[in-house]
Amino acid sequence: MAGRAVKVAGFGYRSAATLGSLEQALDQLIERFGAVDRLAAASSKQALVQALGQRRGLGVIVVADSALSNACTLTHSPRSVQARGTGSVAEATALLAAGPHARLLAPRLVSQDRKATAALAQSVSSRSGVDS
DSSP states (O other), X not given: OOOEEEEEEEEEEOTTOOHHHHHHHHXXXXXXXXXXXXXXXXXXXXXXXXXXXXXXXXXXXXXOGGGGGGSOOSXXXXXXXXXXXXXXXHHHHHHHHHOTTOEESSSOEEOTTSSEEEEEEEEEXXXXXXXX
């Protein structure tokens, strides 16, 4: 059975971000790339993403903070590298949550209030209809 493309939206956000900040960033992704299948967050940043997932009816994949430095991101924010060990938390969580063959569709997008970022990764899942 052929795999199905899975699109995962990863998020990063500042402590001052609101659920509205994340929603606006997600809406930018959807407008540009179409529907997403799941959301993703670093374990230390999962609270608002879980709330967003509940509001939008989307499952959330949580990625260990310690794994973030394993992802090759398109964005290289010095602030993010210093704080989290990755150039973009949003890009890293999207890539890691989407699986080993994932690719970023574009660099992260920034919410209008500049408090949240979102990135979209796509992978081909060999398991059809199975939740992570």
